[in-house]
Amino acid sequence: MSATPQLLFKNRVPGKTVSYKDYCKTGGYTALEKALKGMSPAEIVTLVKASGLRGRGGAGFSTGLKWSFFPADKPAPKYLVCNCDEMEPGTYKDGELLAADPHQLIEGMILSAYALNADTGYIFIRYAYDQQLKNLQQAVAEATAAGYLGKNICGSGFDFELHLHGSAGRYILGEETALLNGLEGQRPNPRLKPPFPAQSGLFGRPTTVNNVETLANIPHIVNGGAEWFKGLARNHEGAGTKLFGLSGHLNVTECFELPVGIPLGELIEAYGGGVWRNRKFKACLPGGASTPYLTGEHLDIALDFDPLAAVGSRFGTAGVTVFDDQTCMLRVTLNLLRFFARESCGWCTPCRDGLPLVCWLLEKIENGEGTLDDLQMLRDQQQHISGRSFCALADGAMGPLDGLLRLFEQEVIDHIDKGRCPF
Amino acid sequence: MKILLPKKQIEAFRTKAEKTEHRRELVVDFMREIQDHYGWVPDEGVELVAETLGVTTIDVEEVATFYDKIYRQPVGRYPIHICDSICCWTRGGEQIAAHLQELLGIELGGTTEDGLFTLLPTCCLGGCGRAPSIMIGRKFHGNLTVEAIDQLIDQLRKEVAR
Ligand SMILES: Cc1cc2nc3c(=O)[nH]c(=O)nc-3n(C[C@H](O)[C@H](O)[C@H](O)COP(=O)(O)O)c2cc1C
Ligand code: SF4
Ligand code: FES
Numbered sequence: 001m002s003a004t005p006q007l008l009f010k011n012r013v014p015g016k017t018v019s020y021k022d023y024c025k026t027g028g029y030t031a032l033e034k035a036l037k038g039m040s041p042a043e044i045v046t047l048v049k050a051s052g053l054r055g056r057g058g059a060g061f062s063t064g065l066k067w068s069f070f071p072a073d074k075p076a077p078k079y080l081v082c083n084c085d086e087m088e089p090g091t092y093k094d095g096e097l098l099a100a101d102p103h104q105l106i107e108g109m110i111l112s113a114y115a116l117n118a119d120t121g122y123i124f125i126r127y128a129y130d131q132q133l134k135n136l137q138q139a140v141a142e143a144t145a146a147g148y149l150g151k152n153i154c155g156s157g158f159d160f161e162l163h164l165h166g167s168a169g170r171y172i173l174g175e176e177t178a179l180l181n182g183l184e185g186q187r188p189n190p191r192l193k194p195p196f197p198a199q200s201g202l203f204g205r206p207t208t209v210n211n212v213e214t215l216a217n218i219p220h221i222v223n224g225g226a227e228w229f230k231g232l233a234r235n236h237e238g239a240g241t242k243l244f245g246l247s248g249h250l251n252v253t254e255c256f257e258l259p260v261g262i263p264l265g266e267l268i269e270a271y272g273g274g275v276w277r278n279r280k281f282k283a284c285l286p287g288g289a290s291t292p293y294l295t296g297e298h299l300d301i302a303l304d305f306d307p308l309a310a311v312g313s314r315f316g317t318a319g320v321t322v323f324d325d326q327t328c329m330l331r332v333t334l335n336l337l338r339f340f341a342r343e344s345c346g347w348c349t350p351c352r353d354g355l356p357l358v359c360w361l362l363e364k365i366e367n368g369e370g371t372l373d374d375l376q377m378l379r380d381q382q383q384h385i386s387g388r389s390f391c392a393l394a395d396g397a398m399g400p401l402d403g404l405l406r407l408f409e410q411e412v413i414d415h416i417d418k419g420r421c422p423f
Numbered sequence: 424m425k426i427l428l429p430k431k432q433i434e435a436f437r438t439k440a441e442k443t444e445h446r447r448e449l450v451v452d453f454m455r456e457i458q459d460h461y462g463w464v465p466d467e468g469v470e471l472v473a474e475t476l477g478v479t480t481i482d483v484e485e486v487a488t489f490y491d492k493i494y495r496q497p498v499g500r501y502p503i504h505i506c507d508s509i510c511c512w513t514r515g516g517e518q519i520a521a522h523l524q525e526l527l528g529i530e531l532g533g534t535t536e537d538g539l540f541t542l543l544p545t546c547c548l549g550g551c552g553r554a555p556s557i558m559i560g561r562k563f564h565g566n567l568t569v570e571a572i573d574q575l576i577d578q579l580r581k582e583v584a585r
Contacts, residue, residue, distance in 0.1 A: 089508035089547035097550075127492045128548045130561040168451050168490035171546060185447035187485040203445055247510035247551040254552050289547075290511060319551065321510055337514050339546050340570075345489075 005232060007220040007241055008213065009257040011099040019137050020142040023103040029148060031219035032107050034116060036156040039222070041072065044115035050226035052239030056093075057083055057174075057211030058288065058316045060305040070198050071206050072117040078205040080118040082109060082215055084125045084132070085167065085174035088288040088396075089339055090319035093243035094212035096162070096255040099134035102139040106162070108215035110148060113160045113224060116208055121162040124179055127169050136164055171343035175391050176209040178345065189347045190391040213243055221394040235261030235302040241399075242318050246272045249324040261307075265299030268322060270392065279324035283407070287316020289336050290396030293329070293403035312406065314399070326338065328423035329408040330415060333400045334362040340397035351394035358401060365412060368420035375412055379405060427467055428460050437475055446476045450469045450486050454493050463494035491545065499541035501535045501579055504558040507544045510551035516522060521545070522569050539583060540576075 011018045011026055023029070023234035035044060049064025059378050072078075082105065086094045100107065109121050125133050140162055143149045151159045165183055171179045177191035180202050201207025217240060221229050230239045238260035244267060245255045252274030258267065268274065268281060275281050283293040286303065292313040294301070301307055305315045319374045323332060364370045382405065386398045404412065436453055440446045450472060452572025457468040464487060473480045487493045494502070505520045520542075524530055527540050534541040550556040564575060 086549055087547060090510055090551055092549045092551045095549045126549065127490075127561075128550075128558055128563065131563075165448075166452070166455060168455060169492035169545075170490055182451070183448060184445065184488060185450035185478075187489050245552060247554060248513045251552070253510075285509070321513070321551070326474065327513070332509065332512075335507075337511050339508055343546060371450070 004241065004258050005230075006257050008104065008216055008243060009100065010064055014100075017099065018101040018103065018209065020103060020139070020146070022327075023393050026389055027223065028103055028219075029107055029146070031222040032111055032148060033154060034192055035222050036154045036158060041115045041117055042221065044111065044218075045224050048115070048221060049091070051221045051229040052226070052230065052233075053214065053221065054239070054305060056213035056217075056242070056317070058088070058290075058314075063210065063214055066198075066210075067112075067116060067208065069196075070116050070208055074206055076119045077203070077205050078116065078118040078120070078209055079202045079205060079343045080113045080116060080121045081176075081179065081202060081207055082107060082121065082123040082212055083174060083176065083179060083209050084123060084129065084138060084212045085179060086172070086212075087126055087171040087174055087319075088290060088317060088319070088341075089179040090247055090285055090321040090334070091288045091317040092247075092319065093245045093246060093255055093317065095129055095132055096245070097207075097212060097216060097243065098129065098135055101410065102132070102135040103143070104216040104219065105212055106139050106143050106148070108218040109162060110143075110153065111218045112208075112210065112215055113273055114158055117217075118206075118208070119159055119161065121160060122165055122183055122202070123162070124165050124167060124173070124183060126167050126173075133164065140164065170345075171339075172345045172393060175393060178391070179209065189345050190393075192338075192390075227285055233260040233304070234263075235304055237306050238302070238304040242303075244271070245317075245319040246322070247319065248284070248322040249276050249327070250274070250322050251276050261302040261304045263300050264303055267303065267320065268299075272320075272322065273323050274284060274420055275322065277324070279326060281322065282325045283323045283328055283329060283403075285330075285400070286318070287320040288319045289339060290314070290399040291316040292399045293407055295407055309393055313403070315359065326423065328366075328421055329411055330362060331367050331421070331423070333404040334359065337362060337397060340393065344393065345391075348390035348394075350385045350389045351397070354381055354389075355397055357381060357392065358385075358397075365415050366421055368415065368418070370416045372413075372416060375416065378412075425461060427465070427471060430459050432456065432460070433471070433475070440475055447478055447482070449476060450478075450483055451490070451493075451507050454483075454487060458494060462500070463497050491543075497534070498543075499539050500583070501539060501543045501559050502543060504545035504548065505531070506546070506548045506550075506554070506556050506558075508547035508551075510547070511555040514554040516555040519567050519572060520567070521558065522572055523557075526572065539580070 053063045054060040178188045184187035197207040308315045344351045346352045453472045469483045473483045550565045556565040
């Protein structure tokens with residue numbers, strides 16, 4: 001559709017999965033060969049740091065920096081874990097990537113494990129991604145047969161074993177310490193940090209957890225270099241391309257690989273085909289259910305971590321869900337909060353008890369039975385929950401509530417004044 | 424009577440467990456295997472997993488009850504997970520849920536009398552670009568309309584009759 005260089009979606013043909021042979025035809029596994037023959041692990045970490053790559057799982061932490069904290073010199077076992085839980089509403093990019101081209105993740109994991117000196121890897125996959133799990137099973141078998149997994153990979157002396165773990169539902173497994181408990185076969189509540197996984201992770205050993213898209217970028221960075229990768233972004237502080245999953249009230253709801261920093265308005269018009277049914281844009285979630293809304297005043301904003309943080313939102317997973325001008329934002333917020341309340345793991349009180357209370361208040365106002373006291377109670381609850389929960393799930397749940405109270409307060413008051421939903 | 428899991432499969436699992444350093448990591452794997460065969464995980468299933476992996480039944484139960492896709496109660500032959508998260512909501516997910524309830528004559532959480540279908544609300548299925556969506560068993564269905572639902576259910580009923 002445009003001149004955007006395609007890295008992750010280079011070989012993508014909708015409805016098909018790239019085979020091992022076709023992956024190799026377009027340069028697959030050359031980055032791995034290049035690295036194993038001519039680069040030290042420390043060089044790769046430095047390269048990834050210089051590339052500006054930031055975690056694609058939502059938090060946006062510098063991948064190279066995170067890797068530089070990993071105790072690579074500690075004895076084995078050390079683990080590299082790939083997070084493919086992907087259960088935050090609006091987020092479906094990792095699923096698209098693995099449906100299209102699974103070998104990228106395998107090559108990325110081997111390279112990353114080499115950089116970290118990790119000997120064992122796990123890919124954690126959500127229950128609903130059955131096809132993706134099958135794709136990975138085949139890709140692992142092919143990579144093993146080709147000598148890219150197992151002992152003495154490409155004659156380099158480096159060994160790496162890769163396991164697949166199919167999960168059985170629940171959003172909290174995406175939180176990295178809950179995920180580690182899940183992998184171990186424990187009840188998957190999150191763990192107390194510190195110790196951080198880099199010190200004591202899976203089975204008490206040094207562990208790095210990275211997102212699918214983060215890891216799949218590594219071969220491209222090794223082949224193309226840090227400067228090239230940085231230069232792919234549209235804004236000066238950004239780096240690389242990003243998978244944008246479009247959804248909601250748009251004419252086109254597909255996943256596109258586009259430069260980091262593309263303005264919101266351009267994404268909606270040029271790729272989303274504009275708002276559906278000739279309606280107007282009202283608001284969007286820029287990066288999954290936990291990211292505060294953007295509105296019409298944000299259409300020129302560069303979609304990237306820092307610019308979005310500057311306006312009180314987050315880049316998150318870049319799953320963009322658009323709402324048209326006939327949408328009740330109170331109703332949207334209620335839907336989102338119900339999700340977080342149901343997916344709470346129940347470990348800590350602000351989340352287990354606070355989120356249902358927020359839902360109850362939103363329901364009451366939506367049904368036209370709310371008062372200004374209820375609105376105040378919502379504000380209080382936001383204060384009580386934000387920053388006081390055991391893990392980031394409840395903080396994330398406060399994203400849409402914050403957006404509602406900050407950007408759509410009048411709409412909430414209209415519900416109260418009219419004694420009904422105005423939409 | 425339906426058996427929990429064929430002897431051969433249990434033996435294969437035992438062998439796998441013996442070769443695994445941290446056996447407990449297989450808890451979810453094993454429960455998924457039992458569920459694939461038996462349809463859900465009954466008490467005997469929990470006991471079998473515990474015994475095979477050398478952990479207590481409560482160790483298995485606390486994991487089993489955490490996951491919403493491990494069924495600790497009988498479900499219909501085709502469990503239908505209806506996405507009720509935001510992207511499906513924007514594109515008519517509520518109508519799809521209402522239509523399924525009417526068509527099957529059951530409420531969310533219920534199972535049809537013939538034991539074929541169970542309706543379960545679920546969060547985002549990772550198919551937000553193809554909303555509204557549902558998952559039947561482990562198969563994803565997106566871009567749904569009322570007509571498409573009628574066809575899907577019809578097809579499954581015919582499959583069973585065959
Ligand atoms: C409730 C919750 C759910 C999360 N879900 C995911 C997920 O599905 N996939 C993911 O990669 N990261 C998820 N994360 C972030 C991970 O904890 C972790 O930061 C990430 O996997 C690190 O990888 P990255 O640095 O490559 O982004 C989640 C975090 C929280 C608090
Ligand atoms: S914030 Fe919610 S999900 Fe996280 S530990 Fe507390 S109860 Fe569990
Ligand atoms: S919101 Fe329904 S599949 Fe994502």
